[in-house]
Amino acid sequence: MLAGCAEPANAQPAPAVPSSPVEDAPAASASQETPPRAEPATLPAWPAATAPLTAQPLQVPKGYRKKRIYLDAGHGYRANTGNTSVTCETEADNMLRVAEDLARRLEATGHFKVRLSRRAGKEVHYRTRVSEAESWNADAFVSLHSDSRGEAAWWEAAPGQKCLRQDTTPGYSVLWSDETADPLKTRRVTLARGLAQRIGAAGFLPYDGVDYVGLYEGDPEHPGVFVDRHEPGLRIMMLRRPRVPSVIIETHHALDFEEAARWKELRTLEAFAAAVAQGLVDGLSDSPSPAAPMATTGVAAQK
Template identity: 25%
Template sequence: MYWIRRSSSAIFAGFVLFAGAAADLSARPVVESVRVGDQIKKTRFVVDLSAKVSFSVFTLADPYRVVIDLSEVDWRLKPDAVRPGRRITGFRFGLFRSGQSRMVLDVKQPVNVTKAFILGPSGHRGHRLVIDLAETSRPAFLAALRRSKPASSRIKRKSPAVRPSPPPKARDTRPLIAIDPGHGGVDPGARGRGGSWEKTITLLQARELKRQLLRTGRYRVLLTRRRDVFVRLRERIAIAQRAQADLFISLHADSISNHRIRGGAVYTLSERASDKEAAALARKENKADIIAGIDLNEQSTTVAKILIDLRQRLTKNESVTLAKGLVSELGKSMRLLRNNHRFAGFAVLKAPDIPSVLIEMGYLSNRTDERLLRQAKHRGRVARSIVRATNVYFARQQALRQP
C-alpha cells in the first residue's frame, strides 16, 4: 500500500480508498450513469454524478467483489446498466443503510484498486467518480486484504435536541408479528419476466399484510424493513428477537428457469431439505449477504450455536403448525405447488425462540404469477389468508395454555 498525491489531495491506493466531500443534506446527489472501459491489464469504472459525494472502495474475496459505498444518493440507472465484460461479471446497486448507498461489482479474478478519485465538472460532463482496477494474483490479493481495513465516511449532522422521556406506557400484551419483506436495497432478489423486482413485490405485500393484521386489533406488527433498504440476514432475525416477536413471517417471490411452473409454498426450517428444489432455493436466499457486499469472514458462530439450542425443538413444532394452517388458508386465495409445505435451511428461519415461516408467494418467472403479485387486489386476498391462519394459530396457542 502506498500514498498517491495529486495536487492538494491525497488518495490512499490499495484495497481501500476514501474520498470525503461535503454533501447537501437537503437534496441527495443523483447517480446518472455508469461506464466501463476494459483494457488488457486494467478496467476503469466511471460513475457520473449530479454532485460531489463521499465514497469508499474496498474489495472482498470468495467470491471476488469490489464494493463502492457512497453517501446516500438517488439512482437514475437501469438494472442492466453494466453488461458483463473482461473483468466485471455483475453489477448491483441500492440503499445499503440510512445515509449510505452501495454499488457492488462482481469480478472474475482478483483485482487491485489502484486509483479512486472524484473529477469535477468539465465541458458537458458533471462530477465523476473514477475507479481503476488492475489484475493481481490471489496470494497478493489475500495478503493485501489481510492488511487492509475499509475506510469510513461520515457526514456531520447536528445532534438532536435532548427531550425529556415520556412516562412509561402500560405494557401491550398482544402478540407481536414480525413481517420480513425479502431482499431490499442493493440486493434486489429475483427479477420477473415483466421487469418486476422481488424486493418491491415483497415490500408491497408486507405493507398490505401489516395493514390487515393491525385492522383486527389483535396484534402488534413489526417490519424488518419499511423501505427499499438492505438488511443483513442475521439482522432480520435480531430485529425480531430484540422486539420479542411471537411470530416471524418472511415473504419471497422466486424466479426459476422453467417459466411454466407457477404457485406458492410455505417453508419451515430443517437442516435436511425436503427436496432438491427446496435446498436450491435455500442456498440462493442465503447468499443475500454476499450479493450485498458483506464479508462473510466477519460472521460469528452465534447462528451455529443457536441451532443446537433445545428451545428450537419446540419452536420448530410450532412453526410446522403455523405452516399447515397457512397452506390450508392460502390454498383458498392462490395457486399452490403440489408439494406446498417444504423444509430447508433458510438463514432467516434460524431464530431458536420464534416460530418462523417463509412464504414463497409465486414465481416471478411465470407471467401469470408475476401479473397477480403486481395486483393490489391479489395481494389483499393473500394477506387475508395469512391473517386467518394467524388467528387460528394463536387461538390454538391460547387453548393449549388454558388449564
C-alpha cells in the same frame, strides 16, 4: 428466491324410468321430455385473470391475545435484490410493496401488531432482522419472497427491456426448517401448515415442488408446505436462526406472466392478507379455528 369453498351445483335428478315399457302408454310430448342433466360449471384455475379468490372474515377464538408479527420483506440488503420478475421488477421492490400492504391489513383487524423489517431506501442486515424480531418478543417471524423456477427464456417485456419468462410452474409455497428442537420445531411446522392451508382455501394454487427436489422436501399431507433440505451449511438462515416460529412464504412464481399480473391486483392482496391473518391465528393459537378445505377448481362455487 429460487426455486370461498366450492361444491358441485347439481341439477335435480331425472325422474326414474321403468325397467320395462308399459303397453299403450302415451308418447311423451316435447314439453314432457326429461331435461338433460346439467354438468357442473367449471371455474377458471389460478392464475387466470378470472380465477376466483375468497377473502373470508377473520375468526378468532375467545381469549385470543394480540400477536406480534415481525414481517420481513425479503432481500433488500446491499446488492441483494433477489430475482427479477417477468416484467423486470426486482423481488426486493415487489415484496416490500406486498409486505407494506399486508402489514396495514393485519393491523386493521385489531388482532396483530406488525413490525416491518425494512422501509423503502433503508438497508437492514439479515442478522439484524432476526435479532430485532427476538428482542421485540415477536410471536412469529414471517418473511415474504417470490420464486424464480425452472428453465426460463428471455423475452421483451417492453421495448428495449428484456426479462426472463417461464409460465409453467405457478403457485405459492410455505417453507420452514426442522433444524431445532421441540417445542420450537413443532411451533414452526404448525405455523407453516396453518398459513398454507388458509392460502390454499382462499383460492391460491399450492406449488407442486417440481423444482425443489434436493432443496426442499414436500409435506405429503399439506400441499404447499416444504421443509428445508439444502446441504448443511447452505440452509436458509431466516428459517433456522430465529428463536421464534419462522417461515418463508413464497407468494408466487415471479417469472409466470399471468401470476405476476395477479399480484398487482388489489383483490389478490386482499385475499392473501385475509388468508395470512387466519393462518396466523390458526398457527399461533392454542384453539385454532376450524380448518378450511382447500379451494377446488372445476366445480361451481356456492356461497
